[in-house]
Amino acid sequence: MHVDLSVPERIIDLIRADGLPVGSHLPAQMLADRLRLSRSPVNQALGLLHEKGLLHREPNRGYFLASAIEGPPDELASQLGLDEGASVSATYFRIAEDRLKGELPDAFSETLLKQRYGLTGAQLQSLLNRMSHEGWVQKKPGYGWEFSPMLTTSESLLQSYRLRLALEPAALLEPGYRIAPEVIARCRAAEQHLLQGGIQTDSAGQIHERGVRFHEALVEGSGNPFFIDTIRRVNRVRRLLSYRSTQDRKRYRQHCEQHLAILDLLEQERQEDAAQMLRTHLGDTLRNLKKISKILKP
Known part of the structure; x- marks a missing residue:
């Protein structure tokens, strides 16, 4: 199999x-x-x-x-005999970077990727499966693939954060808001992992997914499907630029500390204070992204 x-x-x-x-x-x-x-x-x-x-x-x-x-x-991938998976992940980020640089066309064939990146058939299918599941490529009717419309400029990433700044704190103020204790514990463990060294050692994908899981967990506590669906869509389309923004990791310690403070407030059922802290956190992130906008440019 x-x-x-x-x-x-x-x-x-x-x-x-x-x-x-x-x-x-x-x-x-x-x-x-x-x-x-x-x-x-x-x-x-x-x-x-x-x-x-x-x-x-x-x-x-x-x-x-x-x-x-x-x-x-x-090292872990090598010990477990998953080197091919690690190689596929490295190629995944090369494709993401080449797409942001404008070096890959909007529509492409499997042959193009296979030849350009020296892939086996199994590696190619792993990559296409992952990119398709993550929402940044889709199969064309009939033959070939195409990149989904994505955020590919620094300004569009800043716009996505302004949208999140408007929506995410409001989600915490929804009537009946509740985040389960086990979700709080899981999110807290993820932040502590980063503070204990993960900021330096985790991959760009791990850093991005940790942030996505934290913010989506907060919004899911609202129980409002309109908030939840909107934030999930924004997170999918900002993925590529978010990967690149992890090149500057100095800001992540502050991120983790702010995330932990928000979790503490939610655990105490202080929704309004948590919403204000989340607003401060997203505002700080927006200002930091403006400072590193040169990283986000092709």
């Missing part, structure tokens, strides 16, 4: 970013929802990680983390 090797790597990234301890349960549906995949590739990836000894399986209960996720991502 062919396993898309980018999926086990993404599951490892999620475990690492959430700071999950040994013994943590890893329900397939939860992983599928968070990675925006169907259960089939997730189940295949869990089976592979079980074979590698990273997970153990309990009958009628599913998979559990068997050993700690430690060491640099590249």
Whole structure:
């Protein structure tokens, strides 16, 4: 059975970013929802990680983390025999960068990517699956692929943050707002992981996904599908520029501290104070992005 090797790597990234301890349960549906995949590739990836000894399986209960996720991502991928998945991820970021530079056309064939990046057929399908699931490429009717309309200028990224500044704090003030204690604990563990060294060692993808999961978790507490859908859409289309913005990581310690302060306020059910803190946090991020706008330019 062919396993898309980018999926086990993404599951490892999620475990690492959430700071999950040994013994943590890893329900397939939860992983599928968070990675925006169907259960089939997730189940295949869990089976592979079980074979590698990273997970153990309990009958009628599913998979559990068997050993700690430690060491640099590249070393871990090599130890687990997932080098091909790591290679696919590296190519993924090359494609993202080339797209931002305008070096890839709006529409493209599989042959173009295969030849340009020296890919095997399996690697090509892993990349297309991941990019398609993340919403920045789509299959054309009939033949070929095309890039989805994305944020590709520094000004468009700033515009997306202004939209988020208007919406996200308001979501925290929705009637009946509630964020589950286990979600707060998961988000807090992810921030503490970064403060304990992850800021320097995590990949651009891990840094981005950690931020996406935090902000979407906050908005999901509103229970308002219009807020939730809008923020998810914004996060999908800002993905490429957000990856590039992680080149400057000096600001992430402040990000983490502000995220933890927001979680503390929500845990105390101080929604108005949390909304104000979130407004301050997004405003600070917007000002910082303006300072590094040269990084975001092709």
